[in-house]
Amino acid sequence: MPDLNEAAEEVHERVHSINPFMNRDEYPQRSLVAYKLCTAASWLLVVATSIYYDFEKPHEGKHHRDTIWGQNRRRHTPFALNSAITSVYWIVLFVLQVGYCWHLYASNSTYVHAAANxxxxFILHNLLLFGFIHLWVRSHFWLAEMLLIINFANLSAAYFRHSKTPRFIHIPVVSGPLAWNFVALYWCGAAAVNAHNLVARxxxxxxxxxxxxxxxxxxxxxxxxxxxxxxxILAASLGVAQFLTHVFAL
Structure with missing residues (x-):
């Protein structure tokens, strides 16, 4: 009869071997190749989707459809954001993420390991952000909020597990997206309840x-x-949006 402890340990090791979020001392070459491909593909997917829906509204769906910032203007809640400041924030973040992707190809094994960890x-964040954008522009605000909550848990786990990651990886992959996701919970949540009355303010x-x-x-x-x-920066975006609303209302 096989030793139950040995069998349990073997199952445990196999489960951890296929867990993509598991910390590893080293990564086999096939895992690094998979990270390189999936990271680049998911990043390009989000960037292309963001640019497209910045200027175009969806042409299908039953609910009101608009561009990313068109929805922000239509649902101008107390947590609406300034499009210029927030767009610059994301442009800088996207550029810095190119640097992160480059570190997966670096000759320095320490940087490669930190990037792979x-x-x-990062890949899950990109996929969830891709889904969020599609839901946001189609006015599915509650479903969009649900994806933000899942992404908040994902990015928080990344932060607490890898808080000592080098800054040039930490900022574009962990802290930058996490800060935006936290503010976006307010932004999307307020849009979902269409907060315009005095109590909401x-x-x-x-x-x-x-x-x-x-x-x-x-x-x-x-x-x-x-x-x-x-x-x-994101609080400034929120403040400027609210200030301009009151100025133009006068």
Missing amino acids: VGSH IFANIAIWGILGYGMFFLVAFKDYTMGFELS
Whole structure:
């Protein structure tokens, strides 16, 4: 009769061997090739989708359809964002992500290992963001919010498991997307409930402090200034959007 402990250990090892989110001391060549292909493909998918729906609205679907920023204007809630600031934020992030992809090809094994460790989280983030954009522009706000919640869990896991990743990998893959995802939870959630009344605005004035608290948490707990800097840019985007709304309303 085989030893049950040995059998259980073998099953455990096999499960971990196929777990894409498992930390490994080294990666076989076939795994690195898979990361290179999937990372590039998922990144190109998100970039192409973002650019397309920045300028074009979907032509199918039963609900109201609009561009990314057209939806932002139509559902101008207390958490609506400034399109210029947020677009620049994402352009910089996309450019920095090219640098991350390059590190999968680096000759320095330390950089390759660090990039591969967060590779599965980055690929999943891209796929979830791709789905979010399609749902957002088609006014499926509750489903879009659900994908943001899943992505928030994914990126939070990446952060807490790999908080010491080199900054040139950490910023474009972990902290930058996580900061945006946190603010997007407010953005999409407010659009889902179509928050325009006085009660919603009072709640928004209270909830907005959550962005400050979230940034302070990472600064105190992890000494990570990057989250604070990224959240401050997105908070500025939110503030400018609300300011311009009141100026043009006068």
